[in-house]
Structures are given as structure tokens and as C-alpha cells.
Amino acid sequence: MTIVETQGLSKTFRAGVFKKGQIEALRDVSLSVEAGEIFGLLGPNGAGKTTFVKILLSISHPTIGVARVFGHKLGALSIRQKSGYLPENHRYPQFLTGLQTLLLFGNLHGLKGPILKGKAQSLLQRVGLKDWMNIKIKRYSKGMLQRLGMAQALLNDPELLFLDEPTDGVDPVGRKEIRDVLKGLKAHGATIFLNSHLLSEVELICDRVAILNKGQVLRVGTISEITAPQLEYEIQLESAISERLSETIRSIVREAHANDRVLRVAVPDKHVLNHVLDAIRKEGILIESVVPRRASLEDYFIKVLQSGEGT
Amino acid sequence: MKGVAMIVVTIREAILRGTLIFYFAVGNIIVAFVAFAIKASPDGSAVLVFGNPIPAKSLMGISPVDFLLIQLQRSSTSAIMFLGIFAVAGLIPSMLEKGTAELYLSKPLSRTSLFLSRSFGATIAIALNILYFALVIWALFGIKLGVWHSGFLLSCLMVAIAFAFYFSVVAFTSLLTRSQGFAIMLGFVFWFLSSALETREYGIYKLWDNQVYHRILDILYYATPQISGMLENATRLIGRNPFDRMLGPQATADFTIMPFVYSLLSASAIYALAARYFSKQDY
Numbered sequence: 291m292t293i294v295e296t297q298g299l300s301k302t303f304r305a306g307v308f309k310k311g312q313i314e315a316l317r318d319v320s321l322s323v324e325a326g327e328i329f330g331l332l333g334p335n336g337a338g339k340t341t342f343v344k345i346l347l348s349i350s351h352p353t354i355g356v357a358r359v360f361g362h363k364l365g366a367l368s369i370r371q372k373s374g375y376l377p378e379n380h381r382y383p384q385f386l387t388g389l390q391t392l393l394l395f396g397n398l399h400g401l402k403g404p405i406l407k408g409k410a411q412s413l414l415q416r417v418g419l420k421d422w423m424n425i426k427i428k429r430y431s432k433g434m435l436q437r438l439g440m441a442q443a444l445l446n447d448p449e450l451l452f453l454d455e456p457t458d459g460v461d462p463v464g465r466k467e468i469r470d471v472l473k474g475l476k477a478h479g480a481t482i483f484l485n486s487h488l489l490s491e492v493e494l495i496c497d498r499v500a501i502l503n504k505g506q507v508l509r510v511g512t513i514s515e516i517t518a519p520q521l522e523y524e525i526q527l528e529s530a531i532s533e534r535l536s537e538t539i540r541s542i543v544r545e546a547h548a549n550d551r552v553l554r555v556a557v558p559d560k561h562v563l564n565h566v567l568d569a570i571r572k573e574g575i576l577i578e579s580v581v582p583r584r585a586s587l588e589d590y591f592i593k594v595l596q597s598g599e600g601t
Numbered sequence: 602m603k604g605v606a607m608i609v610v611t612i613r614e615a616i617l618r619g620t621l622i623f624y625f626a627v628g629n630i631i632v633a634f635v636a637f638a639i640k641a642s643p644d645g646s647a648v649l650v651f652g653n654p655i656p657a658k659s660l661m662g663i664s665p666v667d668f669l670l671i672q673l674q675r676s677s678t679s680a681i682m683f684l685g686i687f688a689v690a691g692l693i694p695s696m697l698e699k700g701t702a703e704l705y706l707s708k709p710l711s712r713t714s715l716f717l718s719r720s721f722g723a724t725i726a727i728a729l730n731i732l733y734f735a736l737v738i739w740a741l742f743g744i745k746l747g748v749w750h751s752g753f754l755l756s757c758l759m760v761a762i763a764f765a766f767y768f769s770v771v772a773f774t775s776l777l778t779r780s781q782g783f784a785i786m787l788g789f790v791f792w793f794l795s796s797a798l799e800t801r802e803y804g805i806y807k808l809w810d811n812q813v814y815h816r817i818l819d820i821l822y823y824a825t826p827q828i829s830g831m832l833e834n835a836t837r838l839i840g841r842n843p844f845d846r847m848l849g850p851q852a853t854a855d856f857t858i859m860p861f862v863y864s865l866l867s868a869s870a871i872y873a874l875a876a877r878y879f880s881k882q883d884y
Contacts, residue, residue, distance in 0.1 A: 303883070349706045350883035367709045375707040381700035383610065385617035397606030398708040442704070 293450055293481045294323040294346060299355035301341055301505075315341040317505040319355070323498075328472065328482040330496035332489065332591060338505040339485040340378055343452045346483075347375055359450065371399070374448030376439045378455045378485070382427055388414055388438050389423040392445060399446040406445075413441035418467065432459035440468060444475075451475065454485045469495050489588040499587070501594055508594050517590050522583040523563055525553040528576035535573050542566055554583070603710045604718040611692055611722025612729075620688040621726055627684060628734040631677055635738060639669065641746050648746060666748045667840030673738065674753070674839060678760055678832050681731060685764055686788045689723035690771050691781035702884040713876040720772045720872070727768075728761040752839045759835035762861065766826040767792075769868035773875040791825070798822040799829035826868050830860030 299319040305311040316338045323329045331339045344350040346357060348365045359369045382391050392410035396402070401409065414423045417437040422430065427438065436459050443451060453472075457465045472482055472495055486492050492499060493513055500510040509516055530550050531539075539546045542565050545556035553570075557563045563580075570577060615621040640649050647654045648665040655665050663671075696705060696719055705715055735757030743749040770791045775784035797805050801818050837856040 344703070344884070347707045349703055351881070367711065370707055371709040373707070375703070377700065377703035377707070379700045380704055381698060382704070383614060383701075385614065386610075394606060394610050395704070395708065398603050398705070398710055400603055400709065402602060 291325040292322050293325050294321070294329075294357070294359050294483065296321050296342075296346075296357040297355060299342070299345065299357055300353050301338070301345060301350065302353045314505050316345070316352075319502075319505070319507055321500055321507060321510065323481060323483060325481050326476065326479050327497040328476055328484060328495050330484045330486060330492040330499040331502055332486065332492060332499055332587075333502035334487060334595060336504075337502045339502055340454055341505075342502070343375070343454060343483065343485060347373065347452065371446070372449045374443035374446060374451045376436075376443040376451075376453045376456055378458065380435070380439050382435070382438070382442075384428040385426065387424050387426055388419050388430070388441075391427060391438060392441060395442050396445045401445065409445065410441075413444055414438075416444075416471065417441045418464070433461055433464055436460050437464065437468075440471065444471075448480060450481045450483065452483045452485075455487070456484070457486075457488060457491055465491065489586075489591055493587045501591060503595055513587055517587060521559070521563070522554065522556045524579075524581045524583050525555065525567070525570070526578040526581070527551045527553060527570065528578055531570070531575065532573065535569065535575070538569050539566055542569065603708070604714050607705075607710070607715060607718035608722040608725065611719050612726045614695070615689050615692060615723060615726040618688075618691065620691075621730070624684050624688040624727070625730055625733075627680065628730060631673075631680075632734065632737050632741070635673065636741055636745075639741075639745060645747070663840055666742060666746060666750060670738075670742070670750060670753045670756075670839045671836055674756060674760070674836055677734075678835075681727075681734075681760060682764060682767060682792065682828070683789070685727040685730075686768070686771055686785055689726055689768070690775060690784040690788060692723045693719055693772055693775040694779050694781045694784065697776070697779050697884065699884075706884055712880045716772075716776070716876055716879045717872065720768065723772070724765040724768050727764050731757055731761040731764065750839070756835045756838040759838060759861070760832065763826075763828060763831035763835060763864070766831070766861075766864040766868040767828050769826060769871040769875075773871050773878075776875050776879055792828060794821075795825065795828040798825075799827065799833075823863055824867055824870075826864040826871075827860040828864075831864055834858075834860055 297320050299316055300314070301316040303313045303315055305313050319338075319342060331342065333339050341350060345352050345364065346359055347370060352364070357364050359366075360372060362369050383394070386394065389407075389410055392413065393406060396406040396410060411420075411423065414420050417440050419434060419437055419441070422434065427435065430438065436456065440453075440456060443453065451472075457468055460468060469491070472484075476482060484492065484496060496513065498510065498512050499516065501508045501516075528551070531548050531553060536546070536548050539548075539553070539555065543555050543557050543562060546566075547554045555563070555566055557566070567577060567580070638650050641647070642649055642654065648669065650669070655668060660668050693716075696702065696715075706712070735754055739750060739754050742753070767788075771784050771788040774787040775781065778784060778787075798818060798821055801815075801822065805818060806815055834856050
């Protein structure tokens with residue numbers, strides 16, 4: 291079942307004193323997110339990730355394009371009723387305590403009374419803020435505010451959770467705890483939409499990802515689908531390779547990096563790899579090992595952005 | 602329920618910002634001053650201010666209690682309005698700050714409800730102060746002078762309503778500018794504009810003898826809350842106001858509800874326009 295579906299979603303902001311300048315924050319974005327998956331939207335700062343989420347929650351409005359969330363058109367209150375949102379750089383009323391903050395936002399969700407209070411207390415315990423619940427949030431650290439934001443986003447037991455840089459400012463232990471919370475939510479059937487530029491985090495928990503750059507979707511797929519086309523090998527040699535051999539190898543493969551006795555090559559298939567190995571042997575250099583190396587999401591991400599796609 | 606939660610948090614924010622505390626403190630200073638200044642003469646026949654009876658010439662034919670309450674109300678309404686705007690003008694811009702707007706707008710509450718409950722919260726915060734002030738003054742006059750002046754209470758209720766209509770202009774400008782400073786400045790400009798429009802026939806009409814210009818001023822007068830008209834009429838609920846003659850020879854000294862009716866309509870239109878504008882904005 292598709293929870294989020296967008297078709298040709300574009301957003302142009304007008305800028306400047308007389309609003310004559312135009313900034314294209316999103317360009318023809320078509321994506322779908324299935325029920326129960328953790329979907330990661332990746333991109334550098336300013337790629338349009340936050341704008342995309344804000345449009346889905348009707349905090350911003352699209353210039354053109356259509357989108358449906360839970361099958362409802364954008365703007366329907368039922369979308370926000372069933373969604374949780376942790377914005378990036380969120381600011382809570384500083385005069386409230388952690389518990390009061392959750393009670394306020396719970397009220398805005400239509401929750402009330404002892405049920406809300408019990409829920410708020412249990413969430414604060416879950417995110418590790420139990421001892422801080424009656425302390426004003428102006429005393430909270432950035433990591434604690436992020437945990438509070440996470441609790442706030444979970445108040446209404448959301449079926450769809452939007453998280454914008456949820457681990458920003460959180461220490462490694464806290465990050466693991468947040469990852470565990472997300473995995474627990476997924477196990478209970480929630481759909482999670484994660485905006486992040488922390489690729490290692492995304493790689494650990496996302497089922498599928500999309501790469502967004504300058505408002506355009508460059509790739510969509512599972513982590514393995516996205517990184518699989520790149521066969522990379524690390525070849526350990528007995529002695530350093532000569533400049534002549536380097537040139538020979540570069541004539542066989544597009545990407546090769548030699549560093550003393552280590553050669554890294556990206557090849558389209560194993561036949562090409564064997565051509566490289568033949569060339570090395572022909573030079574009389576002994577091969578100590580050939581280790582396949584799976585490109586990380588980060589490698590791939592940087593490669594896609596550097597290739598200039600989306601410009 | 603959701604709107605009520607927003608109203609409650611708005612009032613709390615107004616209190617915790619400190620400006621509303623200052624507002625409350627100023628009201629109490631006035632109350633203390635009145636408590637100290639007035640008392641009845643030993644035989645109960647006259648009202649003494651700092652131990653002296655009010656000269657009959659100053660009373661202009663009205664009772665000393667009416668005179669004192671009218672003086673008090675006239676001098677304090679300006680402070681009530683100015684400080685009231687200062688105390689709560691920042692509440693809408695603070696809701697629209699980056700990082701806060703996203704939190705509120707992502708909740709299942711329509712933008713119209715969000716904006717109106719925020720505005721009502723700000724208005725209620727000031728109205729409660731005005732009514733507290735009115736009740737204490739009313740009780741003081743009752744206890745010290747034996748006069749339980751219901752007209753004064755009603756008059757203060759009308760001042761609170763006038764503030765609510767006046768705040769519509771400030772709420773809209775703070776929505777447009779997202780700035781507390783601009784909202785306060787434009788609120789004050791509107792105050793002076795409203796005073797000028799109220800007496801336009803004896804004042805700004807004469808700046809340019811042109812019918813189109815006069816009609817534009819008339820439209821402005823009816824399209825915006827009639828602050829001066831409402832406050833003048835609120836005063837008339839206390840008693841015949843000897844200062845009414847300042848409005849001009851043709852001005853009536855009788856209370857009329859019409860400025861409140863026109864202001865209700867214009868404030869409703871302003872709130873509707875503001876809600877429409879808010880619903881179209883990106884945050």
C-alpha cells in the first residue's frame with residue numbers, strides 16, 4: 291500500500307526585494323513510499339529535502355504537481371492527524387518543561403487528560419528524559435532537545451513519521467537509541483520518512499533511499515540496488531606499480547587509483563578485472579590479494595553529486 | 602479543545618514574557634494611587650482627592666464620582682491600549698518563527714483556528730487585566746465612597762471589547778511583517794489615524810477640500826475599527842462626559858453602540874482577510 295505518492299511536484303520560491311528572483315527548491319519530484327518502510331531522502335544542504343516534507347504536511351504549498359498522503363489530497367487534516375513530525379532546528383516555547391511541552395502538543399493533537407499525561411511520561415522515559423521532565427527546556431542541551439522532539443513526534447502514535455535530521459546534535463549512544471526506536475516503530479508497522487545527510491545513519495536503517503540534488507531526484511532504490519552497479523576491487527601487490535603500468539590500467543578501466551602497493555579499480559564486470567590482473571602479471575608483479583569492495587552509500591552519493599547530475 | 606490549548610499556551614506565554622507582568626504592575630500602581638488619593642469627607646457629603654474637595658467649577662455639572670471615574674478612565678485607556686499592544690504584539694510573530702511555525706503547522710489544526718486562537722489568547726490576556734483593574738477600582742469606590750457604579754464596570758467591559766477589535770489590526774500586521782516591532786509601530790500609527798478619522802469633519806477634511814478625498818477618509822473610517830469612537834462611547838456609560846464638546850458642536854453626548862457594531866464588522870473582515878492570507882503562506 292502506497293502511503294506517500296507525489297507526481298511532478300515542484301516548488302519555486304520568489305526571492306528578492308520585489309520578489310522577482312526565483313529559486314527552484316523542487317523540480318518535478320515523483321516519489322512513492324510504501325507502508326511499513328523506512329525511506330531515506332538524501333541530499334546535500336539546500337537540496338530541497340525539508341521543502342519536500344513541508345509540502346507533504348502542508349506547511350508549504352507546491353507550485354505545481356500533485357501529492358497524496360494516505361490517499362488524501364494535500365491539506366487534509368487527517369494527514370496531520372496520522373503523522374508525526376520532527377522538524378530540523380525546532381524551537382519549543384522556552385518557558386515550558388519537557389512534560390508541559392508534550393502536554394501542549396498532545397492537546398493540539400486532540401489528546402487530553404490522564405491518557406495524554408501517561409503517554410507523555412512514558413515517551414520521555416523512552417527517549418531518556420525522565421529525570422528532566424519537570425525542568426524548563428531552556429536548560430536542555432541540543433541533544434536533549436532532539437530527544438524531546440522525537441518524543442513530541444511520537445505523541446499521537448503516528449502511522450507516518452517524518453524526521454528531519456533526527457540525530458543532529460545527538461551523541462553516538464543517543465543515535466543508537468534513536469535508531470532502535472525507529473526500528474521498533476517499523477516493527478509495529480509505522481512508515482518512516484527520514485531526511486538526512488548522515489549517510490552512514492541512513493545506510494544502517496533505511497529500506498529505500500532517494501538522492502535529491504538541487505531539487506531533482508537523481509536516484510531511487512534500495513541501498514544494494516543503488517550501490518551494486520559499482521564493482522570495486524582492492525588489489526594488493528608485492529611491489530609498487532610503475533607509471534607505465536598505471537597508464538596501461540587506466541586504458542582498460544575508467545576508474546583506477548594506485549597508492550604504493552595498493553590498486554583500487556572500479557570495473558563493469560569480472561572480465562575487465564581479469565584484463566587488469568593480466569596486465570599486472572605481464573609486468574612481472576606478483577599479486578598478493580584481490581578483495582572485492584562494496585562501494586558505500588557515501589562513496590556513491592559523493593560520486594553522483596560530483597558527476598554534476600541535477601544541474 | 603485544540604483551540605483552547607492554543608489559547609491557554611498563548612496566555613501563559615504572554616505572562617512569562619514579562620511584558621504582561623509589567624502591564625499588570627502598572628494597573629496595580631494606578632489602583633494603589635487611587636486607593637491612596639480618594640476618600641469621602643468625614644460627613645460623607647463630598648469626595649476628597651488628596652484631602653481636598655473637587656472644585657465645583659471643574660465638575661461641569663456632573664457628580665464628583667462620575668467626574669473622577671471619567672477622568673480615571675480617560676487617562677488610563679490610552680495606557681491600557683498602548684501597553685496592551687506592547688505586551689502582546691509579539692505573540693503572533695513568535696508563533697511564526699522558524700522552527701516554531703513548523704511545529705504548530707504540522708498539527709491537525711486548521712491555520713484559521715491556529716491564528717484565531719492565538720489572537721484570542723492575546724486578547725483574553727489583556728481583557729482579563731482590564732476587567733481585574735475595573736473590578737478593583739469599582740470595589741474601591743464602593744468601599745471608600747459608598748458608590749457602586751455599575752456604569753464604570755460596563756464601560757471597562759467596552760474598553761476590553763475595543764481592545765479586541767483594535768488588536769485585529771495589530772494581529773494582521775504582525776502576520777504580514779512577522780515582526781513585533783513593526784506590529785507595534787503600525788498599531789500606534791493606526792491609533793493616531795483612528796483618532797484623526799473620528800474627528801475628520803473638524804480636522805483632516807479641511808486639509809483638502811475635495812469630495813473624493815473626503816469619501817476615501819469615510820471609507821477608511823468605516824473599514825477599520827473605530828477606536829476613538831468606541832472609547833468615547835465607553836466613557837459615556839459612566840455618565841455624561843463633559844469633554845464631549847471637544848468633539849465639535851454637533852457631536853452627540855449620548856451613548857451609541859454603532860462604533861462597536863462597525864468595529865465588530867471591520868475587525869471580523871480583517872480577521873477573515875488575515876486568516877485567508879495565513880492559509881496561503883509558506884513557512
